[in-house]
Amino acid sequence: MDRKQETIMGMTYVQKLIARACGRSEVAVGEVVEPPVGLAMSHENAALVINQFLEIYKETGREPKVWDPDRIAIIFDHRVPAESSKTATNQKKVRDFVAQQGIRKFHDIRGDVGGICHQILPENGYVRPGAMVLGTDSHTTTHGALGAFAFGIGATEMAAVWTLGKLLNVEVPGTIKVVVNGPVPAGVYPKDIILHLVGKLTAEGANFKVIEFRGDAIRTMPTSGRLVLCNMTVEAGATAGVVPPDEETVRYLREEAGVDGPLDLFGPDEDAIYERVVEIDASRLAPQIACPHTVDNVKPIEEVTGKKVHQIVVGSCTNGRLDDLEVAARILKGKRVADGTRMVVFPASWRIYSEALRLGYLQDLVQAGAVVCNPGCGPCLGVHQGALGDGETALATTNRNFKGRMGNPSSEVYLCSSAVAAASALSGVISDPRGVL
Amino acid sequence: MAKATVVRKVGDDVSTDAIYPGRYMATVLPSETPQFAFADDLDLNQKLKAGEVPAGSFLIAGKNFGCGSSREQAASCLKGYGLVVIARHFARIFLQNSINVGLNMVICPELEAEEGHELEIEGGQVWNRTTGRSFAITPLPKARQAIIDAGGLIPYARRLLLERSA
Numbered sequence: 001m002d003r004k005q006e007t008i009m010g011m012t013y014v015q016k017l018i019a020r021a022c023g024r025s026e027v028a029v030g031e032v033v034e035p036p037v038g039l040a041m042s043h044e045n046a047a048l049v050i051n052q053f054l055e056i057y058k059e060t061g062r063e064p065k066v067w068d069p070d071r072i073a074i075i076f077d078h079r080v081p082a083e084s085s086k087t088a089t090n091q092k093k094v095r096d097f098v099a100q101q102g103i104r105k106f107h108d109i110r111g112d113v114g115g116i117c118h119q120i121l122p123e124n125g126y127v128r129p130g131a132m133v134l135g136t137d138s139h140t141t142t143h144g145a146l147g148a149f150a151f152g153i154g155a156t157e158m159a160a161v162w163t164l165g166k167l168l169n170v171e172v173p174g175t176i177k178v179v180v181n182g183p184v185p186a187g188v189y190p191k192d193i194i195l196h197l198v199g200k201l202t203a204e205g206a207n208f209k210v211i212e213f214r215g216d217a218i219r220t221m222p223t224s225g226r227l228v229l230c231n232m233t234v235e236a237g238a239t240a241g242v243v244p245p246d247e248e249t250v251r252y253l254r255e256e257a258g259v260d261g262p263l264d265l266f267g268p269d270e271d272a273i274y275e276r277v278v279e280i281d282a283s284r285l286a287p288q289i290a291c292p293h294t295v296d297n298v299k300p301i302e303e304v305t306g307k308k309v310h311q312i313v314v315g316s317c318t319n320g321r322l323d324d325l326e327v328a329a330r331i332l333k334g335k336r337v338a339d340g341t342r343m344v345v346f347p348a349s350w351r352i353y354s355e356a357l358r359l360g361y362l363q364d365l366v367q368a369g370a371v372v373c374n375p376g377c378g379p380c381l382g383v384h385q386g387a388l389g390d391g392e393t394a395l396a397t398t399n400r401n402f403k404g405r406m407g408n409p410s411s412e413v414y415l416c417s418s419a420v421a422a423a424s425a426l427s428g429v430i431s432d433p434r435g436v437l
Numbered sequence: 438m439a440k441a442t443v444v445r446k447v448g449d450d451v452s453t454d455a456i457y458p459g460r461y462m463a464t465v466l467p468s469e470t471p472q473f474a475f476a477d478d479l480d481l482n483q484k485l486k487a488g489e490v491p492a493g494s495f496l497i498a499g500k501n502f503g504c505g506s507s508r509e510q511a512a513s514c515l516k517g518y519g520l521v522v523i524a525r526h527f528a529r530i531f532l533q534n535s536i537n538v539g540l541n542m543v544i545c546p547e548l549e550a551e552e553g554h555e556l557e558i559e560g561g562q563v564w565n566r567t568t569g570r571s572f573a574i575t576p577l578p579k580a581r582q583a584i585i586d587a588g589g590l591i592p593y594a595r596r597l598l599l600e601r602s603a
Contacts, residue, residue: 032580048465048509056594079463086463138507138530152507154534155465160594164601168593169580203450204501208529237504239529294450381459381506402452402505407460409477 010269012175013244014210017149020264021132029174029273034166038131038148041073043117045136045155047090050097052159066101067165073105073126074098075117079384080109080376115349115375118142118231118317122223123351125257129245130264134161139317139399141234145226146253147245147265149210152234173239174275175210176201182217184282187434189327190225191319191397191417193217194232195288197280199298207237209275212268217282218243223252224321231318232399235295244268287432290415293403301420307430309414310392312337314421315346315373316380319397322352322361324418328370329361331422331436337369338428343421344371344386346378370425382407395430397421440557440566441493441521443550445481449499453511453531462508467538470510471517485518492519495556497548499524503531509538516540523548523556523563526575536581537590544575 011019011026019027021035042049057064066072074094082088091109098106107113107120114120118139121127129147133140136158143150153161160168180193197211211233218226226243233241243249244267253259287301314320314328325347337343345365347353353375356362362372379386380398388394388411396406401413416424419433426436447455461473475481484490496515502524503511512534515522521541525548535542545563550556554567562571577585587593 045462045465045508051466052591055591056598058595060595060599062598084463090463090465136507138505140507152530154507154509154512154530154537156509156537156590157533160590163594163598168590168597169583171578171580203504204526204528207501207526237501237528381454381462383459383462400452400454400505402454404458404477405454409458 010271010273012210012272012274013212013242013268014149014175014240015172015272016266016268017130018172020130027172029172031172032169033172034168034170035132036166037071037134037161038128039071039073039126039133040158040161041075041117041121041133041135041137041140042158043075043137044078044087044090044094046074046094046097048155049136049158049162050093052156053162056159056163066103066162069102070104072103072162073121074103075107075120076109076114077116078377078381080114080374083384111350113350115351116317116320116377118227119321119348119352122146122227123257123349125253125259128259128263129249130266132167134158134167138234139231141238141241142227142231142317144230144233144240144242145223147243147249149240149242151240173208173210175212176206176276176278177212177214177274178278178280179215180213180217180280180282181215182220182282184217185285187419187437188282188285188287189417189419190221190228192285192288193280193282194229195290195298195415196285197278198232198235198290198296199288200278201236203235203294203296204237206233209238211236211238211241213241213243219246223248224323227321228318235399287417287420287434289420289430290401292401292412292414295399295401295415301430301432304414304430305432307414308393309341309395309424309428309430311386311388311394312341312343312421312425313346313379313386313394313396313398314343314418315348315378316398317348318399319418320346320348320352320375322355324397325352325356325361325365327419328422329364331419331433332368332370332425333364335368335426337425341425341428342371343369343425344373344379346373347375349375379406381405395421395424439493440555441491441495443497443552443554443556444484444490444494445496446550446552447496447498450501450504451498452505453503453508454505456503456511457508457514462510465510467513467517470514474514474518490518494520495523496520497523497550500526502527504528509534512538512540533581536577536584539589544577545572546575548572
């Protein structure tokens with residue numbers, strides 16, 4: 001009770017969002033609430049969610065029916081097209097369930113509307129400021145970039161959401177304010193900012209907390225970059241990352257996501273209480289590299305340049321967007337991926353793929369020797385294409401470098417921006433992009 | 438909980454990729470996931486599969502156990518062997534998944550124990566019977582106690598479903 005009195009002065013963005021979702025004027029940090037869910041997303045692991053959902057309904061005498069089919073989104077991305085009959089059978093089971101329940105936000109394996117869930121949700125206008133967005137994927141934090149409170153949950157938790165339409169027994173999290181000021185130097189990207197932050201906070205530094213991004217470098221950053229920041233907040237253990245919505249959020253939603261109608265825009269209170277404030281001076285940042293085998297093992301690029309790389313990966317829900325493909329194509333155009341190094345590219349969605357095709361980026365990449373694969377999670381989690389050999393090293397724009405992440409526990413993964421990846425593809429060793437931009 | 442042995446001690450920040458590698462994620466059913474528990478730790482994986490680790494045995498870990506992916510297989514595969522996981526603390530999604538599927542887990546920030554030691558949980562303490570020392574347990578989040586008491590999220594959600602008017 002004491003705690004409640006303390007916090008009611010001003011609320012952080014997510015505190016305010018939860019209060020509004022619960023139809024209340026205020027909530028206190030640590031208070032237990034059961035907010036209704038705005039959007040519930042799953043990918044192939046919907047197969048397990050379905051299993052658990054049917055378990056909940058077992059012997060209840062009720063017909064299994066999801067609470068609201070229009071608030072459920074299912075996107076196939078982890079293994080597309082299916083790499084095994086087992087996956088194909090899981091996907092078939094999900095497809096049947098989607099048809100039976102009338103779920104319309106379903107993105108099957110298609111070259112027009114398919115892609116990675118964390119790109120499909122924003123680009124189709126499924127994510128709105130002020131919404132509670134849950135996903136059975138830890139990188140659901142991505143959608144905080146549009147002012148949603150978005151985070152990952154497990155399959156059984158999602159089955160309960162499908163049944164009841166609300167999240168059960170959650171504590172209102174405290175918030176860490178991260179203020180990023182610029183100007184951001186040439187050759188330094190949102191990926192470098194978030195890698196630096198994860199290194200600074202450590203893999204557990206934001207456990208059970210929300211990271212709220214503020215500062216002039218955030219205000220001037222396009223949504224594509226904010227998606228990168230929020231995507232990787234989970235690597236510091238954060239429940240969610242969020243950028244309070246502004247003119248750029250509205251621009252993205254109207255112009256790129258085709259959203260009409262009113263938007264619920266609000267900001268944190270000026271006297272909000274934060275558990276911690278972290279300031280980052282982006283003007284002093286160099287490109288950053290997360291070294292094996294933890295994402296918080298981050299070093300400025302000078303410390304790792306020259307390291308031999310066997311596979312370069314550009315893509316994923318972190319860095320597979322049009323601006324990533326543009327910078328990679330610009331660096332590689334008319335040049336050649338080094339012998340002894342292979343480069344694979346996974347655009348984040350087919351919309352991005354088509355646009356990159358139209359603009360000639362894919363042509364530039366292919367002519368330089370890169371292999372452009374279909375949009376999907378690809379090698380990021382070692383389940384589908386782009387596996388590593390024993391003792392090999394990958395340099396990737398993805399979000400995790402845990403031991404065995406790319407399918408082989410005796411390989412190594414380094415993480416970087418798309419510019420670093422492309423510059424290193426030219427030389428075959430980790431290279432600073434500021435020399436080739 | 439009865440006295441049992443520490444079967445494995447792991448370090449800090451053990452990820453869900455280490456507990457349940459991504460390449461086995463197409464296997465989802467709790468009845469099928471245990472075979473891939475710690476698949477890249479061949480010694481432990483084989484001991485578990487061979488039935489050499491009695492239910493109730495302890496896996497002890499450092500901080501942030503289960504960080505990374507939301508894959509529930511990481512909790513269900515350990516539950517399949519009846520392991521009890523003691524960590525200095527757990528990553529959020531793994532903690533919730535474990536409560537939801539009914540994996541026995543204990544938060545014990547100061548625990549000192551080694552593989553082969555005998556531990557016992559009694560009176561809010563982890564007792565290391567080999568060294569004779571005891572270490573305080575941090576209670577699991579109160580907000581989730583109702584789910585733990587119900588035996589997991591499936592029975593809990595089922596009860597709420599039945600309470601709702603048809």
